[in-house]
Amino acid sequence: MASPVSGATDVSVYGDCALPEPWLAPVNEFIAYLTTERRQSADTCRHYRRDLLRLANHAHGEGLTWAELRTHHLRQYVASLSRSGLGGRSIARHLSAIRRFYRYLVREQRVRGNPALGLRAPKAARKLPAVADVDQLHSLLEAPPDDALEVRDRAMFELLYSAGLRVAELVATDVSTIDLTAAEIRVLGKGRKERLLPVGRKACAAIRAWLVVRAGLAAEGEPALFVGRRGRRLGARSVQLRLRRWGAVKGAEQTLYPHLLRHSFASHMLESSGDLRAVQELLGHADIATTQIYTHLDYQHLANVYDRSHPRARRRRRTDD
Structure with missing residues (x-):
């Protein structure tokens, strides 16, 4: 897999769909921003990139662009994640990545608003902690x-x-x-x-x-x-x-x-x-x-x-x- 901060030649693939450059460039720039300016860990950047590419493939398959995604599209996406078997905590991590990504896009004046604001993940079942006898x-x-x-x-x-x-x-x-x-x-x-x-x-x-x-x-x-x-x-x-x-x-x-x-x-x-x-x-x-x-x-x-x-x-x- 290419580096999280790789540039325009990146042709990363998530699933079966190769993403075109208009989808990849904003993600790569966002990850570069997290790495260099926000000093986020390599694990955080890797997880965010993977989650954003999963959304990108979903939206690209629906014929949408980053600027065209709306809250109802993301709500449908969250439902699809839940149907695929993803738990509440994993979906919450996805939404966290999406919210931060769109906050970055708004700051860079690439989109007008953040469609992920207000979206919540399905409530995760709380695991009971283990105790010793x-x-x-x-x-x-x-x-x-x-x-x-x-x-x-x-x-x-x-x-x-x-x-x-x-x-x-x-x-x-x-x-x-x-x-x-x-x-x-x-x-x-x-x-x-x-x-x-x-x-x-x-x-x-x-x-x-x-x-x-x-x-x-x-x-x-x-x-x-x-x-x-x-x-x-x-x-x-x-x-x-x-x-x-x-x-x-x-x-x-x-x-x-x-x-x-x-x-x-x-x-x-x-x-x-x-x-x-x-x-x-x-x-x-x-x-x-x-x-x-x-x-x-x-x-x-x-x-x-x-x-x-x-x-x-x-x-x-x-x-x-």
Whole structure:
């Protein structure tokens, strides 16, 4: 495939239809604008280009031009995407690319208006987050560390699960932001909103053990609570890899990742307390609707128990006459 910023000689093809230059040139110029002026990532540019070429082939097949496309044409196009099996999130990405593209064309005075304004993708079915079993987490977190880095890893994972932190919040934690005597941590979350969270007894013990090791590992003046081999602040990707490794080495039944621990914290807290507002505050959710997904998880758990246990709910085994 040609470069996202290729010029007039580009003869890119989407599907079976080779697009003529009047269709390609505006797309290539828009992608060049995203790349050079907006500093968009290569992945974003590639996805936008692919989505716009898909629309271009559709509209070209209908005998339209970029300037002739109207809102009702795009509404029909969205319907065709849905019929082809594309999900709500993918269609939303298509519409985002189209809106930005037409905003660019309006700015360049190539079209008079943006036909994608006001269009919405079909509502995507919300996936329930995965959670880990309480007993499995207990077993994994009780597994003894084998070396200094595993002492750190255990402390990180205890803190993730104990306080329900996002991985970005974990790696941003400094030694000064955690008070082990008071068993609490001060976290700067999304929107730079600060919240004070309790830290469990097991997590405090694991962090104390790590601080002994950290003293001989951290670079001079490094404020981060969790550091790597070189003594500097650990990154989110390193936390992800170490958690996956911990699960593999310690015998986890599922792949471990930081947000699984956050989901598990939320689900287990809600299951025990039933206090949705408290869980919302602990997680740092601005909108309680975001937290309510865990009520669906809790209901799903209850429904499964019901199906397994109630004599009128269980399926009878088929028997031969």
